[in-house]
Amino acid sequence: MSITRSPIQPCLWFDDTLEEAARFYTGIFPNSSIDHLSRYGDAGPGTPGSVMAGEFTLDGMTFRGINGGPAFPFTEAISFSIACRDQSEVDYYWDSLADGGEESVCGWLKDRFGLSWQIVPVRLYELVADPVPERAMAATRAMLGMRRIVVAELEAAADAAVGTAAPG
Known part of the structure; x- marks a missing residue:
């Protein structure tokens, strides 16, 4: 399956709130969805099951997000x-x-x-x-x-x- 989207997408660096933010934003904007959340596994550097990165769509615009820590607010x-x-x-x-x-x-x-x-x-x-x-x-x-x-x-x-x- 091929997904057509803009080759340019904003990527937002969250401390550790990507999933909460994606739910907040998709609850506000029409035509929105949480498209994918990647979680750390047992062998990953993060807490198993916690969100590492993901994509969400707000009114047709796709955003990428990462939980990168507090270094870059x-x-x-x-x-x-x-x-x-x-x-x-x-x-x-x-x-x-x-x-x-x-x-x-x-x-x-x-x-x-x-x-x-x-x-x-x-x-x-x-x-x-x-x-x-x-x-x-x-x-x-x-x-x-x-x-x-x-x-x-x-x-x-x-x-x-x-x-x-x-x-x-």
């Missing part, structure tokens, strides 16, 4: 961005991924495993690229003052910058 230098259709999707991913983690600013958070996520409504991209510079700057300033991105507040800031609602 996650940092914000690598993050995953979720483009959300609307505020309810922003709220869902924010609440789910921040549970047990740490909220940051400008739509960023760290989940309980220390992995960074950007929860971004598509509307933010539209507003910061608005052809009216005052609207774009106002939306950007509003975003910079937020933790979780709130679409209605972005739109209100953009509209207030020119004293009227956006055409459309």
